[in-house]
Each structure stands twice: as structure tokens, then as C-alpha cells.
Amino acid sequence: MKTRILFVCLGNICRSPAAEGILRAKAGLSGLSERIEVDSAGTYGGHRGELPDPRMRSAASRRGYALTHRARQVREEDFERFDRIIAMDDMNYETLHRLAPSREASRRIFRMTEFCRRHPDRTYVPDPYYEGHEGFELVLDMLEDGCEGILASLTPDE
Template sequence: MDMKTRILFVCLGNICRSPAADGIMHRIVEEKGVAGNFEIDSAGTYGGHRGELPDSRMRSAASRRGYALTHRSRQVREEDFERFDMIVAMDDMNYESLNRLAPSREAARKIFRMAEFCRRHPDRTYVPDPYYEGHEGFELVLDMLEDGCEGILESLCQK
């Protein structure tokens, strides 16, 4: 019996927030020595960037923190609801899109908001899209994603 926890991070285009969350979560579980217990991936609700690397501005902001983002963008598929235990949306729009895509009520119960896991950003209800923002937007998103990924791991360890 495979007891891996499978986590899918989701944003709109899968080129900024979700691949960064994917990279951050990979590093956190590696540092804690529990990488073998997890399968981590990311996808977007919009497929227009399919096959692309993450946004170059996100890649450079992430690399300054030691994250190498090499994920190739893909769109969320119905089978993701079967394959993953947790589907983590970056904002309300993607949360709603995922709920519409969910093939069943049971599948919809796997959908969470990233902000639910953020401890150091209690005033924020979603992870903002940095695509149209400057440098600070990317830094804020990375801060929130580090916070949220740590929160996810904490919440899973309490189960």
C-alpha cells in the first residue's frame, strides 16, 4: 500500500504561483527528510501556457532564494481529482474553477485555499497573482508560499 500524500498546487496559468509552490514544497520536504512520503505537482486552470517554463521573473526571484523552478506548465485534468489528496488553489477564482471541474462532491472536498495554511499572513485571504506586479509582488508571493507550504506540512503532520 502506497502511503504517499499527493499535493497539487493550482493557479491560473501554472507559470508563477503554483510552480513556485511546487518548488518550495519539494525543498521543504527534502530538508525535513520526508520527501519520499510526498508526490508534489502543479497545474493551471487555464491551458494557454502549456509546456512553458515558469515566468522568468518568478524563476529569478525564486533562484535568489535557492529554488530552481523547472516545471513545465500543464492544465488541470479531471484525473487529477482522482490522483491527488490535496488540491491547493492560490485564489478564489481558481478555487471556484476547481470546484466546477471536480467530478464529485468527494473530489471537491480535496480542494483547499493556500491562504488557509498561511500563519504569518493572517490578513491575506489569497495569494495574489504577481504577473502584473513588480519585484515586490514576486517577493510577497514567495513569502506567502513558503509560509503556506510550511503550514500544509504542519497540518499533515498533526493528522
């Protein structure tokens, strides 16, 4: 049975599509592609249909990740379709809780930093949109860390 994971940020053009691309790549390298389904969305729909931000695509490409997702907004059916809905920051975490159609659905919502092991001092993944090169690199570092934690949570110690 597949575990279905949805990453969520504000516009679905930086953090969440990067997390989607990273998790997809890491799952492939770990031989877990058949065990997960991954997607991303935004709580804001103003970028609907757009590719990820060119700066994020460039930074991700330098690390070997291809970001080809087209932005979309979170839909009510996402709460039924996905096993884990992972928010990048508190604002999106709270928005997701307001959008959740039931308490059961809200139990599927997590913060990305809950899965990070190398960034224990960080409580959210910052939005790099208004930052320079270093902001995108920090976000990618955190997303790689969190995606490794997600994969570890899916594969019990054997």
C-alpha cells in the same frame, strides 16, 4: 503512504510552480520527501509546456529554489490522483469546484491561505504577473509560509 498535493493557479507559470518547488525543497530539508508527491497545474491551458515566468524563476532562485516545471492544465484525473488540490485564489478555487467530477472530489480542494500562519490578513495569494519585484517577493513569502503549514499538517505533533 504518500500524500499527493497539486498546486493550482491560472496559467501555471508563477504561483503554482513556485509552490511546487518550495514544498519539494522544504520537504527535502525536513526529511519528508518520501512522504509527499507534489505537482502543479493551471485552470487555463494557454501556457502549456512553458517554464515558469522568468521573473518568478529568478526571484525563487535567489532563495535557493529551482523551478523547472513545465506548465500544464488541470485534468479530470487530477481529482482522483491527488489528496489535496490547493488553489491560489478564489477564482481558481471556484473553477476547481466547477471542474470537480464529484462532491467527494471537491472535498480535496483547499485555499493556499488556509495553510498560512504568518499572513492571517491575506485571503488569497495575489498574482504577481503584472506586479513588480515586490509582488514576486510577497508571493514567495506567502508560499513559504503556506508550504510550512502544509508540512506541519502532515506531521502530527509528536
